[in-house]
Amino acid sequence: MNTRFLTSLAAGAIFGLGLAISGMINPAKILNFLDIAGAWDPTLALVMGGALAVTIPAFRWVLKRSTPVLDGRFHVPSRKDIDLRLVSGAALFGIGWGLAGYCPGPAITALVTGLLPVLGFFAALVAGNWLASRL
Amino acid sequence: MITATEFTPISGLAGGLLIGLSATLLLWANGRIAGISGILGGLITPSRGDTGWRLAFMIGLLAGGVVYSLATGGMDVDIQVSWPWMLVGGFIVGFGTRLGSGCTSGHGVCGVGRMSQRSIVAMCTFMLTAGLTVFAVRHGFGG
Numbered sequence: 548m549n550t551r552f553l554t555s556l557a558a559g560a561i562f563g564l565g566l567a568i569s570g571m572i573n574p575a576k577i578l579n580f581l582d583i584a585g586a587w588d589p590t591l592a593l594v595m596g597g598a599l600a601v602t603i604p605a606f607r608w609v610l611k612r613s614t615p616v617l618d619g620r621f622h623v624p625s626r627k628d629i630d631l632r633l634v635s636g637a638a639l640f641g642i643g644w645g646l647a648g649y650c651p652g653p654a655i656t657a658l659v660t661g662l663l664p665v666l667g668f669f670a671a672l673v674a675g676n677w678l679a680s681r682l
Numbered sequence: 683m684i685t686a687t688e689f690t691p692i693s694g695l696a697g698g699l700l701i702g703l704s705a706t707l708l709l710w711a712n713g714r715i716a717g718i719s720g721i722l723g724g725l726i727t728p729s730r731g732d733t734g735w736r737l738a739f740m741i742g743l744l745a746g747g748v749v750y751s752l753a754t755g756g757m758d759v760d761i762q763v764s765w766p767w768m769l770v771g772g773f774i775v776g777f778g779t780r781l782g783s784g785c786t787s788g789h790g791v792c793g794v795g796r797m798s799q800r801s802i803v804a805m806c807t808f809m810l811t812a813g814l815t816v817f818a819v820r821h822g823f824g825g
Contacts, residue, residue, distance in 0.1 A: 554711035555735040559742020560749070562704035562716060562787075567750035567757055569697025575685040575760035581816040588687045590694040595790060597698020598705070602795030605706040610796065615713030622713050623796070624783070629803050636782020637789070639774050641808030645815025647771025648762050650786040651779060652718040654772070655740065657759050659747040664761045668772035673726055675776025676719065680727045682781065 551617045563656040569594040572657040574648025581645055636679070684820065685760040705791050708739070717788020718743070719779035782808075 570576045571594055579588035615621055644650050649657070649668055657665045705716040712735060714721075721736045751757055761768065779785040782804055784793060789808075793801020 549734065551712055551735050552738040554707060555714070555738040556742045556745075558704045558708040558711075558716060559739035560746045561700050561707065561742075562718075562739075563743040563746020564750055565697040565700030565704060565746070566743075567697070567747055568700065569694045570687070570690055570758065571697065572747065573687065573758050573760055574762050576687045578684075578762050578816055578820075579687050581813050582820055583813065584817060584821055585684070586686055588689050590687075590690050593691050593694035594698035594701065595786075597695040598702035598791045599698075599795055601699055601702025602705050602791055603797075605702070606709060606792075606796045609706060609710045612710075615709065616711045618713040620713060621709070623709075623715060624793075624798070624800070626800060629800060633782050633800055633804055634807055636778045636780070637784075637804040637807035638782075638811045639778030640782055640785060641778070641811030641813075642815045643771045643774030643776075643778060644786075644808065645812035646763065646774070646819065647768050649771065650718075650775060651722060652743065652785070652787050654775075655718065655722070655743045656747040657757065659744055659751060660757055660759050662759060662761065664765060664768045665759065667765065668768045668775075671769045671772030672776035673722075675773040675778075676723050676780045677726050677776075679777045679780035680723065 719785040
């Protein structure tokens with residue numbers, strides 16, 4: 548097996564574990580974070596804060612390398628323009644996130660519960676992603 | 683339906699640090715951004731020689747959930763809306779993240795992590811529309 552697959556598998560597992568430990572796999576916690584006017588649960592801010600406390604310094608350090616360890620180049624977006632696709636896509640994503648309480652990562656990790664509404668959400672997400680790829 | 687949840691700062695912070703660590707590992711080793719919608723998108727519209735690491739990451743995401751469930755006895759998942767809204771929400775999330783080139787992880791954790799202006803704009807936008815949506819659903823319609 549390719550080493551790149553193993554590091555990717557490990558990164559995915561650590562990510563999934565992080566989502567589960569933080570409780571982000573529970574849409575109730577997400578919606579209660581977004582509901583500032585209701586019974587506010589600030590947990591998501593600490594999850595995002597904790598992740599950024601690592602990535603902000605660590606990405607600076609990693610991107611000083613000329614290449615990653617297992618690839619010939621960094622596959623990092625280079626665009627700088629703020630266009631309508633970016634803003635309208637982000638706006639739509641927020642609406643869907645606020646409706647159901649799931650963004651893509653937690654929905655995938657929560658698939659292991661076997662709950663049908665999660666499977667339905669994921670199937671619809673795949674369909675939406677595919678349709679937008681045709682635009 | 684609104685399920686009350688407790689503020690869990692310690693586990694939230696611990697999980698967040700793990701997510702940051704994961705994103706750093708993927709960038710350092712593979713040179714890839716740990717954006718879930720982007721990684722999944724590359725499997726929905728695959729190109730040759732670019733699917734193995736994506737599939738491995740997806741299997742990892744599931745494995746993380748399995749390990750947690752085995753260690754703690756299960757995951758708390760309280761679905762808050764009815765079936766049709768889960769489908770509508772999923773479709774809009776899939777469509778919007780593909781159109782806008784990222785979600786909470788790609789734009790939030792990784793893009794903001796490298797101070798990308800596009801990602802900062804995207805994150806402010808989706809946080810705002812998500813907050814407004816929840817407000818409309820929970821407090822707007824005669825609530």
